[in-house]
Amino acid sequence: MTAEDRESFRLGVRQGIPFGAVGFVISLSFGVLATEAGFTALQAIVVAGLVFAGSAQFASLSIVAGGGGIPAALAAATLMNSRFLAMGIALAPSLPGRAVTRAAQGQTVVDSSWALASRGDGTFDRWRLFGTTLPQYVSWLAGTVVGAYAGDLIGDPERLGLDALFPVFFVAILLAELKRPGARTVALVGAAIALALVPWTPPGIPILAASVAALLGLVMPDAPSESAPEVTT
Amino acid sequence: MNLSTNEVWLLIAGLILMTALVKAAGPVFVGGRELPQPFMRVVSFAAPPLLTALVVTSVLADGRRLAVGADTVGVLVGGLLLVCRVPLVVSAVAAVVVTATLRAFL
Numbered sequence A: 001m002t003a004e005d006r007e008s009f010r011l012g013v014r015q016g017i018p019f020g021a022v023g024f025v026i027s028l029s030f031g032v033l034a035t036e037a038g039f040t041a042l043q044a045i046v047v048a049g050l051v052f053a054g055s056a057q058f059a060s061l062s063i064v065a066g067g068g069g070i071p072a073a074l075a076a077a078t079l080m081n082s083r084f085l086a087m088g089i090a091l092a093p094s095l096p097g098r099a100v101t102r103a104a105q106g107q108t109v110v111d112s113s114w115a116l117a118s119r120g121d122g123t124f125d126r127w128r129l130f131g132t133t134l135p136q137y138v139s140w141l142a143g144t145v146v147g148a149y150a151g152d153l154i155g156d157p158e159r160l161g162l163d164a165l166f167p168v169f170f171v172a173i174l175l176a177e178l179k180r181p182g183a184r185t186v187a188l189v190g191a192a193i194a195l196a197l198v199p200w201t202p203p204g205i206p207i208l209a210a211s212v213a214a215l216l217g218l219v220m221p222d223a224p225s226e227s228a229p230e231v232t233t
Numbered sequence B: 001m002n003l004s005t006n007e008v009w010l011l012i013a014g015l016i017l018m019t020a021l022v023k024a025a026g027p028v029f030v031g032g033r034e035l036p037q038p039f040m041r042v043v044s045f046a047a048p049p050l051l052t053a054l055v056v057t058s059v060l061a062d063g064r065r066l067a068v069g070a071d072t073v074g075v076l077v078g079g080l081l082l083v084c085r086v087p088l089v090v091s092a093v094a095a096v097v098v099t100a101t102l103r104a105f106l
Helices: A003-037 A041-050 A054-065 A070-094 A099-106 A111-117 A126-154 A162-177 A183-197 A205-219 B005-030 B037-044 B047-060 B070-083 B088-105
Strands: none
Touching: A003 A041, A003 A054, A003 A111, A003 A126, A003 A162, A003 B088, A041 A126, A041 B005, A054 A070, A054 A162, A054 B005, A070 A099, A070 A111, A070 A126, A070 A205, A070 B005, A070 B037, A070 B047, A099 B005, A111 A126, A111 A162, A111 B047, A162 A183, A162 B047, A162 B070, A162 B088, A183 A205, A183 B047, A205 B037, A205 B047, B047 B070, B070 B088
16 A cells, blocks of 8 residues: 555545545434334344445335335345446456455445545546445444434435435535536436336346446547546545 | 355345455555556546436335335525535435325325
């Protein structure tokens, strides 16, 4: 780890903290909803600590809470997670080491860290990625612990409006990305694809399909890739 | 929920395995080498559509139905604050307050 890597890591940790703060409350609502649905507190905590993927956790929980079975819940979670396949392929050339090491490094990807670690030229700063993920992992785990044990005190997360946190979290990451020339067009096309598919496909598929819009990158004018996107925190 | 505690553990094991495999696939199969320029161009544009799709589906989709609710308004307010460079934590609190208030009165 060079001095530059350490600097990237520190910068990542700083940028990850506000996302971690919001993630704490999102994860807290997961803890409340999961125990309400019939998970034990330990089960909710194990999910947060070892799955650590918000959209997949909520997708599978809403299916089993509604009476659905394990195959449907797993399929929904995998579809929500399928975007990590696209992210992992994008990230891959920037990860050094043997296959096992690369696989381990790939586990640290969450949406915000992946987007913030992008240098804008197709390469990624992996230490910034690790740094941004770290505070979010800690707060994600802590949030579920609190939610799982204090659910009765907290009440219905939806009545409290906590479901608004998840999208706002992604808007914050998105705004940093949109500064690049051409990014808005690609984003709008992605949104249109996703919304058009909602009535016709299971949840998760519209999001994965939206990534097809990235093919427009082939015809976009050259991006002046001076630095990684900055985010207001 | 129709699952027993043991079945929930089975579900959790499946979730852990699937998530780890999906996250490992890219780095294992295409890792550690330079990829052609067109590929890198496409990759550099992957985040905006994925993130926008996540936002619009979580705000406007209710299962397979398109629906506007209190959270749509709350997220809109939070998003506008973010555009005006209000910090994330403050914007998030505003979104929650607007959503909860609308739900209480509608």
